[in-house]
Amino acid sequence: QVHLVESGGGLVPAGGSLRLSCEASERTFNSYAVAWFRQAPGKEREFVAHINGKSTIIDNAMFARGRFTISRDNDKNTVYLQMNSLKLDDTAVYFCAAAFGIGKRSPTWYESWGQGTQVTVSS
Numbered sequence: 001q002v003h004l005v006e007s008g009g010g011l012v013p014a015g016g017s018l019r020l021s022c023e024a025s026e027r028t029f030n031s032y033a034v035a036w037f038r039q040a041p042g043k044e045r046e047f048v049a050h051i052n053g054k055s056t057i058i059d060n061a062m063f064a065r066g067r068f069t070i071s072r073d074n075d076k077n078t079v080y081l082q083m084n085s086l087k088l089d090d091t092a093v094y095f096c097a098a099a100f101g102i103g104k105r106s107p108t109w110y111e112s113w114g115q116g117t118q119v120t121v122s123s
Contacts, residue, residue, distance in 0.1 A: 009117030022096030030074040033103030038092035050103035
């Protein structure tokens with residue numbers, strides 16, 4: 001398993017931006033797909049985006065398209081989630097997850113999870 005640490009969450013007004021980071025401990029990190037999920041209170045964990053090791057396969061949830069961008073820097077063992085035009089509904093704990101392979105939308109496919117970072121969008 002890969003040890004993952006998220007950072008970058010916080011309180012932001014609606015319409016604002018945040019960049020989340022997910023740093024991994026694994027030296028062969030470029031072989032792992034990484035995804036972002038989010039979970040709001042009382043709701044199920046929801047897929048946001050995933051990216052494969054070489055950044056050649058990227059998938060975004062419909063709500064994320066045009067507002068969120070997933071990217072990675074393998075030299076830094078870090079995956080990012082740039083979030084723009086944030087809405088109240090984006091308030092949630094955001095988790096990154098990793099698994100060896102190309103990436104999937106299902107959370108059950110991922111073997112390693114970070115502890116999560118809170119994103120709160122205010123009106």
